[in-house]
Amino acid sequence: ACALGYASTDDAELKQRGDALVAGLAECQAKLNQGGYLSAYPTEFYDRLDKHAVYVWAPFYTMHKLLAGLYDMHTLAGNAQALQVLLGMAGWIDGWTASKSEEHMQQAILEVEFGGMQEALYNLADTTGDDRWAKVGDRFTKKRVFNPLASAQDKLAGLHMNTHVPQIIGAAKRYELSSDHRFH
Numbered sequence: 001a002c003a004l005g006y007a008s009t010d011d012a013e014l015k016q017r018g019d020a021l022v023a024g025l026a027e028c029q030a031k032l033n034q035g036g037y038l039s040a041y042p043t044e045f046y047d048r049l050d051k052h053a054v055y056v057w058a059p060f061y062t063m064h065k066l067l068a069g070l071y072d073m074h075t076l077a078g079n080a081q082a083l084q085v086l087l088g089m090a091g092w093i094d095g096w097t098a099s100k101s102e103e104h105m106q107q108a109i110l111e112v113e114f115g116g117m118q119e120a121l122y123n124l125a126d127t128t129g130d131d132r133w134a135k136v137g138d139r140f141t142k143k144r145v146f147n148p149l150a151s152a153q154d155k156l157a158g159l160h161m162n163t164h165v166p167q168i169i170g171a172a173k174r175y176e177l178s179s180d181h182r183f184h
Contacts, residue, residue, distance in 0.1 A: 002018030003069070004076065007076040019077070019079055025038060026081055026085050035088075035092050035095060036088030038063075049109060058114065060113075062115075068119075083127070091173075095121040097109075098136075100134040116166035116169060116170055119170035121136050122176075126173070145167060146182070150181075
């Protein structure tokens, strides 16, 4: 919000507040010292999500909000530290998701709300020119939603908007990056 407000108004106080938030997040990330991890939840919540045995509410959905805010602070408010924190988080996400099979991601992880993780990672790929982040974003492509859409079949009835619209926005960004018609 600070980045968007600053970009709209040039209000220096909003930029200062946003910069202070980024500095605080960077400090938390450094103190956690968990390979770039930063979230509102301990890593145990991601372990619970992975096991799919104990209910855990949408930790990636919340993480996405941090990613998006850091991206905005970097791109809209020129905060270089925000990019560094974001890259650290993306590295942790890469490591965590790379250890999961595609089948497990589809059947367990992506059945829990994950917000705009794709879009955030695709934006990072676009900003850095590093396709690594697009490949990490691809791991969040929920095939039971996208495969019918890629075949021009509308299977969206009954799906939760808050969960699935961010995925469609992410697909649009992936199409911009790759021209892969499956995401068109």
